Amino acid sequence: MTAEHDAETRVDEQSDDLGEIAAESEAADRAKSESEDQDDGAANRTRGGSFRVRAGILIGVLVALLGFAIAVQVRSNSSSDSLSSAREEDLIRILDDQNTQAARLRQQIADLQRTVTELQAGGDRNSVALQQAEQQLAALGVLLGTLPATGPGVVVTVTDPAHKLHPEDLLDIVQELRGAGAEAIQFGGVRVGVSTSFTSAPSGVQVDDTVQQPPYVVRAIGDPKTLDTALNIPGGVAATARAAGGNAAVAEMQRVTITALRQLPNPKYASPSGR
Amino acid sequence: MIAALALVVGIVLGLVLRPTVPSWLEPYLPIAVVAALDAVFGGIRARLDGLFDAKVFVISFVSNVLVAALIVFLGDKLGVGAALSTAVVVVLGIRIFGNAAAIRRHIFRA
Numbered sequence: 001m002t003a004e005h006d007a008e009t010r011v012d013e014q015s016d017d018l019g020e021i022a023a024e025s026e027a028a029d030r031a032k033s034e035s036e037d038q039d040d041g042a043a044n045r046t047r048g049g050s051f052r053v054r055a056g057i058l059i060g061v062l063v064a065l066l067g068f069a070i071a072v073q074v075r076s077n078s079s080s081d082s083l084s085s086a087r088e089e090d091l092i093r094i095l096d097d098q099n100t101q102a103a104r105l106r107q108q109i110a111d112l113q114r115t116v117t118e119l120q121a122g123g124d125r126n127s128v129a130l131q132q133a134e135q136q137l138a139a140l141g142v143l144l145g146t147l148p149a150t151g152p153g154v155v156v157t158v159t160d161p162a163h164k165l166h167p168e169d170l171l172d173i174v175q176e177l178r179g180a181g182a183e184a185i186q187f188g189g190v191r192v193g194v195s196t197s198f199t200s201a202p203s204g205v206q207v208d209d210t211v212q213q214p215p216y217v218v219r220a221i222g223d224p225k226t227l228d229t230a231l232n233i234p235g236g237v238a239a240t241a242r243a244a245g246g247n248a249a250v251a252e253m254q255r256v257t258i259t260a261l262r263q264l265p266n267p268k269y270a271s272p273s274g275r
Numbered sequence: 276m277i278a279a280l281a282l283v284v285g286i287v288l289g290l291v292l293r294p295t296v297p298s299w300l301e302p303y304l305p306i307a308v309v310a311a312l313d314a315v316f317g318g319i320r321a322r323l324d325g326l327f328d329a330k331v332f333v334i335s336f337v338s339n340v341l342v343a344a345l346i347v348f349l350g351d352k353l354g355v356g357a358a359l360s361t362a363v364v365v366v367l368g369i370r371i372f373g374n375a376a377a378i379r380r381h382i383f384r385a
Contacts, residue, residue, distance in 0.1 A: 055329030056277050062336050063278045064285035066311045071289025073304050076296045 153256035180230035310343035
């Protein structure tokens with residue numbers, strides 16, 4: 001604003017003020033003269049009084065209205081949030097911030113949901129792996145002889161009254177049963193495993209650590225017919241037993257239960273190598 | 276005296292009733308308040324000058340409010356609403372300061 005303008009404004013304002021004051025003084029004069037006029041009669045006096053009262057009421061109402069408006073405006077200004085009075089650039093910036101934050105939070109939600117999915121899938125995989133491991137453990141336990149087993153199979157009773165059967169003949173029975181697919185074998189009271197040995201003993205045969213005497217009872221779990229056939233092939237185990245003056249009676253059973261267990265030694269030198 | 280009492284009553288009413296400002300009145304109310312304040316200060320000054328007249332006060336009060344609202348309305352229509360509101364507030368503020376100075380001179384003789 002130039003100095004000229006400034007001065008002009010000031011002059012305008014002053015003249016305005018002066019005009020208003022003049023008007024007010026004029027009006028005051030008029031009112032004074034009016035009241036002087038009214039002083040003449042009693043009737044006029046009451047009229048002037050009523051005018052004054054009415055003016056007072058009007059002024060009171062107006063000022064009360066002003067106070068009311070001030071209170072309302074102050075309250076609405078302080079109660080409404082600061083956004084309504086914020087400038088446009090600020091509002092745009094705030095909006096941008098909010099949008100950025102919303103995008104970030106949405107991204108976070110997506111990440112977390114992906115994590116949840118991954119964890120669920122991982123949990124499923126883990127439980128499947130665990131189940132498989134347990135099944136494998138059970139299968140290996142049955143095959144290695146650390147777990148009792150039951151199922152269809154045969155019970156072979158070998159008699160040897162003349163004590164003519166050699167340990168290798170008895171081992172042949174086990175081999176024959178293994179070759180025919182027997183999954184679990186019990187020789188007398190001994191569970192047959194990978195390291196089972198047959199050695200000769202004065203009164204019979206020593207299987208692992210126990211000495212056994214005839215008749216030998218061999219239980220095997222597998223397909224009964226195949227096992228029976230394998231034992232009874234011409235020139236096979238049964239024939240050998242008969243040739244030695246004994247017998248090998250094979251009974252096919254729907255249910256053979258093997259309860260003898262083996263203790264597995266912990267490997268001392270060998271350890272699993274990575275696949 | 277009556278006016279001061281009325282002002283207090285009005286403020287108390289406004290605080291107690293907690294009315295919400297209608298949206299069409301929102302831009303006009305602050306300017307109208309400032310304009311009315313100007314009229315009130317002018318009235319006080321005239322009173323102290325011994326020139327107070329109820330009629331002039333009432334008319335200046337009402338016309339001040341109306342003119343202020345008209346200027347804001349016009350400013351809104353012309354697209355310079357915020358600037359014109361600021362202008363009105365500045366002018367009224369200067370006038371209020373002038374009147375306040377006159378009142379001060381009357382009361383404190385300084």
